[in-house]
Amino acid sequence: MPETAVPHPDRIAVIGGGFTGLVLAWRLARQGRAVTVFENSPQPGGLATYHDYGGFLWDRFYHVILPQDAHLLGLIGELGLSETLVWSRPQTGFNVAGTFYPFTTPADLLRFPHLSLPQKLRLALGTAWAARLANPAKLRDISLADWLIPVFGQAVFEQFWKPLLLAKLGEAYRETSALFLWTYLRRLYAARSGANRREMLGHVSGGYHAILARLESGIAAAGGEVRCDSPVLAVKPARDRAIAVDTANSSELFDRVFFTGPASALRAVTPPGFLPPAPETLYLGVICLVLVTEQPLLPFYVTNLADSAIPFTGIVCVSNVVGPAHTGGSYLTYFPKYLAMNDPLFDRPAEKLSEMFFQAASRLFPDLSKGILKSSHLHMARRVQPIQTLGQANPAPPVATGHPSLFLINSAQFATNTLNNDAVVEHLTKVLPGLI
Template sequence: MDICIIGGGLTGLVAALSLSETSEVTVLEKKPILGGCMASYQRDRYWIEQYYHHCFAGDRHLFSLLDDLGLGDRLEWLKGSTGYYVDGTVHPLTSPIEILRYPHLSFIDKARLGVLTLRAKGLDLGSLDDVPAGEYIRDHLGDRVYASFFEPLLRSKFGDRRDEVSAAWLISRIAIRSDRGVEGERLGYLNGGWHLLIDGLEERLLSKGCTIEKGTPAVSLEHTGGKWLVNDRAYDAVLATIPPQEIGRISGDKTFAALPYQGAACMTIGLDRDVTDGIYWLNMKDTAPYGAVVTHTNFAPRDRYSEEVVYLASYFAGKPAQGLKERMLVDFCRRFSVPEGAIHWSELAVESFAGPVYTTGFARIIPAYEERGLYLAGMFSRPNYPERSMEGSIIAGLEVAERIRGGPHD
């Protein structure tokens, strides 16, 4: 069977690897490099992801893939400290003492928040799919916890759609991030960078005879004469890992329902100083053109990079604001007292379809792996609900490959 895979992100590459055992596989990737949101920059002395990534202790399919590619010994477990930027002040929130000292929640508020964190893994996410996250927090933890702690997080990540996001997403995110001790959250990272995973997949695919066409977007998709035509070339089957609305755009088939998606604009900065007081993940309560400051070198050892590496995370609907890169950089330098000469370099990565917005009722609109003879898998697939991850993308790739080979239907 001759198969075309549209999209060279993690799901597409994993599916290609599985299918290459029995089929001829062609991967089309619109960007000049593979990886999608897992693509990386190459600096003089190191690689760094365009968008920050880490994994979790339960990601067994990821671990199996790393072992298969000879990368298992590269996986390391690091501590991710957290904090909140409120009224111009950095508040560390990693250790129990730091949490108790946080002045913007009462002791009772903190106790309720702690109980929710402990209970999160045991809650029934299915029953929370139709419940708005804000409503759930206000009902269970009170208006003050929502306004002071959760609303700024939801606003920075989802903007005007924050009131539509389901409690299933929020509780899932709390649960997956509950593996923590007094030094911070326990998170996995690949020593040398996640580009090793993408490069390892590419090398393995090429060794199996797969065709990989980078810088080649799928601009047309048509089913005719029992074949699928992608860019006027015939295939027996097509797997699209792009959002369903993009499938509709290139095929002209408007029956593919548009899923709620958001874009991401992530600035990566190399500089000569730490500005977050040793904190890895600093959420912004104060209004800024970014919702979090993620200091990679307060997570992975700084001596691998010869400089501090910081991400500024921003999300948007539709298109990013004009002049966003300059606005982010100016605000960052002003807010954290960083002189212009301290910035070594900066890059802004923009992805208009960075991931689904898990609005209430999302579980009912998740696409099947096969619709109208076309195979679909990606960040919108069921293994990535209600919180997308590398693990979910790998599972989706494996499951859709099994479906293409004629395995059991979902």
């Protein structure tokens, strides 16, 4: 606990030990409050957790920090990790019909053979305009096609945007609001700096494992507790505005409870009728193959794919941001596929998915069958990115729950931001003072 914090009698439960839950608990514990974090999984971190790739730990899913992530960088500073930040300017790639093209600088765009010169100009100017000038309030009720076609023209939409939208959203792109893409473009453009307009991307030495470890030890040092392997099975109203939190091994009373998972997970543990009726939040999920190799596969960080025959929707060569010195001398490449949370692909056995993704990767990178592969790993998550659907069909769940001591705080509440940890810290900074 910081020296200035005065012990507070409130007992607080934070359900969910992902990044949101840990940052929330760390802040509350440092204010002198008695905080207990309940996490379902055997290790903390949720979507930002780590994985053992064979002698070294790195993020289960790829994460980068952007220079404009002021809230996240502030937290990293408070955790004493600023000195371990490493920055780089990686390139972006594009794959069309099996051929990889650099797609980072204006010169790359000019050399790209799959668009005419007027189409390239329209793409460059339209993207800059869309990211900087569009009024996001007006975008919620406009479909992606209705927003993009007037700006970029039918041909650029069909050849450039539609394959990317299908890759990112599948057929759900037709019901997705233009706000969804705007949040991405805005974040991407804000990261671009310098004469060649290349993104600066960063990471902390040790990856998110280092950040999570600092949060966990900070919570413990301030008298709090993080209990992993502790799924909360029931959240029930008790006497005097208190709330009972039940796990398989315990039932404890808390003065305040913060639930940081999806709203559907909160509904699953509260008594029927306890929460006001609301439609289920729609999320995109992700299936991601990670290959650990002896050599880099590509010179790009992100490569966009415009080929619906390939099962993954992008290639993320993390080692072009995180040098191999940070990952046991190995190179890490992630092959993600984003898909709706109820997509039947999630029900396929993991070995089958691994095989399907690996075969497609081997076609793109024949060297994978020549002994450079060290190991492969498959990760999945059904609820990752809430989708902004047309006309508020997927409204943000409220923080208040109807019970004065129970609150929901999650990423579905970001109004005009894509899913990222800077937005998590900003959201907590905004909502917490009104709740405690």
